[in-house]
Amino acid sequence: MYKFLSEDWIKAYMEEWNKNDKLKSELKDFSATIKYYIEGREDDAVELIVENGIANSAGKANGQAYDFEMWASLENWKKLATGEMGPKAAMLTKRLKFKGSMITAMKYMGPFEESLRMMGRVPTDWNV
Template sequence: MDDFLSANWAERYKDMWNRNETLVSGLKGFSALIEYGWEDGSRPSAFLEVQDGRAVGTAYGSAPRKPDFVMKASPENWQRLRDGSLSGRAALLTKKLKFQGSMITAMKYMGPFEQSIALLGKA
């Protein structure tokens, strides 16, 4: 699966996140450490630090602190999220995307969440 969820991917994703002004402004007031990982734990996770809607840092392999949100999926479901054949909302509701964190916060920011998922395959 190319370098998806690698350190290089995380940096590209951070840059794309910050270039998407609709995403950044839609997450104004949102700050969190987000983990993107593999459902079976077979490979290290990538981490994105968000402060006031802007992606400010990445990590790979180990988190700088306990993540606020964790999203994990199988390689097949990550691929479907990346190519757009599975939406973030549908993945959450069908548990194809394993999610840990405040569901209330996730629902509040569902529009920007969908945009961030759409960026996964572009990074």
């Protein structure tokens, strides 16, 4: 079990990402730096670096500018990971906050939704 959005958790998430052939295939032309954090805890943010659909690096965010940033309350992250709330609904209702190119996000909405559902595959300790 990994504490949600810890450095170990994001590394386990990277492994899940790279096991997902459909995700990698649909994102073969996508490269981005992505920052994730729990609302109000930006200092504890983690990052995922994706190059041509493959997650190449994961760890603690370092304060650089990111292509995409996503944050939500712990409760809403849990709802996303368990499938209780869908990614599109979460964004439309602002339960999942997002910073970055909306055009790019819409272009890759299918893989984006898959990447959020995939969070539920990481053994997670939600007591953070």
